[in-house]
Amino acid sequence: MERPPIHVLLVDDDEDDYILTRDLLSRPGLTARYQLTWISHYEEARAALASGRFDLCLLDYRLGVHTGLDLLQETRDLPHRPPMIVLTGQGDRAVDLAAMEAGAAEYLLKSELTAEGLDRVLRYALERRRAEERLRRERDLISRIMETSPVGIVVADREGVITFANQRAEQIVGPLLSRPDSPRRRLWLWPLQPLENGAAPAPVPWQTVLDGGQPLHDLRQLWDDGSRRVALSINAAPLRDASGRIDGLVVTLDDITGRLELEERLRQSQKMECVGQLAAGVAHDINNVLTVIQGHADLLREAVPEQSPQARSIRQICAAAERAARFVRQLLLFSRKQVVQVKRLDLNQVLHNLAQMLARLLGEDVHLELDCAPDLPTVEADLGMIEQVVMNLAVNARDAMPQGGRLRLATTTLEVSEPEATRRGAPRPGRYVCLEVTDTGCGMDPATLARIFEPFFSTKETGKGTGLGLATVYGIVKQHQGWIEVASKPGAGTTFRVYLPAAAGPASGPDDTAFETRPRSHQRETILVVEDEPDLRELVCELLSACHYHVESAAHGLEALTVWERLEGRVDLLLTDVVMPQGLNGCELARRLRQRKPDLRVIYTSGYTGTLAGRHLRLEDGWFLPKPYRPAVLARVVRACLDSPVGSPPPPDLDPILAGCAAEFPGTAQQPDAA
Structure with missing residues (x-):
């Protein structure tokens, strides 16, 4: 395929020179085809050069009242000016130098022109222009890459003096090149320190890169110049000249502050999840034991006279078992294995309802303030769990103010965008209701702040707390698809902000269906108890037999x-544990028996709630009674289930018991526990 011709512009006021040049460029054997355009007037030549239509220009030195040097100077800044080759009738070194300084690509004598020589000069000029254009594009690309790079790029010489810093580098750590005398201009003087807490200060080994040529990879340092603190990932590599000698180094800076926060949040979440799984497993086994202890203790208490010496010991056993049960329930709340009874709640109303109890709980030395935002959206939440959150945070604040102080409970709303949701750890963007709990107490240092949601971590004296209060708060909030933020400084108090997704619609009203106790059936119903724990199975059978x-x-x-x-198949009620050996769990057992007897009533029991045997229980599957339960509770639930239609929900007065929120009895009201 024939290559297109090279367009050459000849600017010359002598027609004979045009004819000579045309003949030279038309000779056979040249390296290219040339298409020559002749212009004899200065103004026309200037317009032609500005058009960008020509690849090369042959320019006569003399152009009437003007010279070729004038045209060179005048068109020097044109964006598409072709390479200019000056032609003259006589050799003049001064003119030659002036032409080259004005931007001429070459300077030729007309008397020495030949077809081959002119072809060679034109080819070299064109190749040089193309090479310059490629270099310009490469430099432009490199410049754009440097300025749009997501990481900071810094170049320094062997003395550590910075010779280049891109825009991103100065966005991360501030101006680096604006003041020649600034310490920022020298790498050795950068305000860097190890990122790890407690690590011994050590200088960044810049000299190792310069002397040994060993690059640095992901050196994590904290930039702290008093005005900004930035976590950096630093990489450095030697910069070599054409001979291979190291004459400087190139450094990249990556702001990893946000990434470290996300990594820490992920580690914390994974740690909490692992501990939660462990807690759920432990709670399951402990609840089996507690059910046996509580059951037999209640039977003994009923059999022993109230004023007898044994009665006091039995009461102590009951109280200890109750405390252990509350402890296990906190484990379940923390591990997010507790059933959530979701209703639309007005958080303002929840706080007002708790105000009187909180005032007694805080004592006279702590002043309670409520600052509730008007027109607050509702939240879909479990009332008992939200009250637990408020109580635990209030107790925590009270203990941080031993000399008294002020506790402020406030509510606000917050719109969270998608980028902000990622940054703050919100499950999703949208509208959230914020509960803010602020105290004027002793505050916390960063080391304590980093561990407050860990289970069993406590700064209190031995015996003053389980270390589960804030871990429980964390579990409840996560279970409600929310998140928590904490701000605290030693001596400046603490602020907890609990964010819960806002709901649409008004708060749910109280249940208006009353439970009507049906008369006990005269027939003796049959109950099949399936429980792999022998002591518990024996106790349950004894209790139910006592109920005829x-x-x-x-x-x-x-x-x-x-x-x-x-x-x-003559069974009226199946009372079964959920997790059992021999490869057949309680849910599968109930499914098989229901196929044979569709009207079979079922009560499941387990040491933890939430996802059971790999699936969620549905209402039509049966009722759920969490362990540990008291004998009286077992009797009430069994009787109510037998008296209710198959597939019907539990009556309202049994809802808290069946949700695992209140296996309490008069005189054993649950107290919140703070970390």
């Missing part, structure tokens, strides 16, 4: 199927 039920028992699901076959 016919009780059959099994240690696991497969044995329960055998008992069912022996009874020929």
